[in-house]
Amino acid sequence: QKEVEQDPGPLSVPEGAIVSLNCTYSNSAFQYFMWYRQYSRKGPELLMYTYSSGNKEDGRFTAQVDKSSKYISLFIRDSQPSDSATYLCAMSARTDSWGKLQFGAGTQVVVTP
């Protein structure tokens, strides 16, 4: 079983709808949680970063972390065609030596005009 599980989609939504993405994980030591956006044939771009539990909002984007359920979410409000991309969750834990960044497989999102 993978440490980080993410539904690959594709997830198709009409323009203006709310996009809801999520990841589950098994390692309770994870404490740094990130969402990356990756456009086709481009590198992943850091979108949101959250430390430990709680919510974080940045414009149309909201990231939520529920450590008790080992579940993280990303919401995109008022979705635009330019939001069409693959969204990857990532997480890591601080250890004595080094914390490896673990990625989900990515969810492909398509926003239709």
Added chain:
Amino acid sequence: NAGVTQTPKFQVLKTGQSMTLQCAQDMNHNSMYWYRQDPGMGLRLIYYSASEGTTDKGEVPNGYNVSRLNKREFSLRLESAAPSQTSVYFCASSLTGTGEQAFFGQGTRLTVV
């Protein structure tokens, strides 16, 4: 503000040839990473360098070597390329060794024939 720069962007190799992928970051980050991305497999860590002067194997190191030339540069070498190494390679860097808020380059698309 270049961030993480990778060269080359595209490369075609014949089986058995060697090549070096170059990566440089200008964010004064301590840690650097090499990932490969394959369809259905997500991002997999090849090698990482937690700090200048140190390197360590990641999840899929076989067939690769790395050099942390200085704080800015981290290169990945394929000594004898194989078709299984056809992939998109990403270099990333982060301020700390836990990988949080890692920034990625634009990728090198490598085909081994």
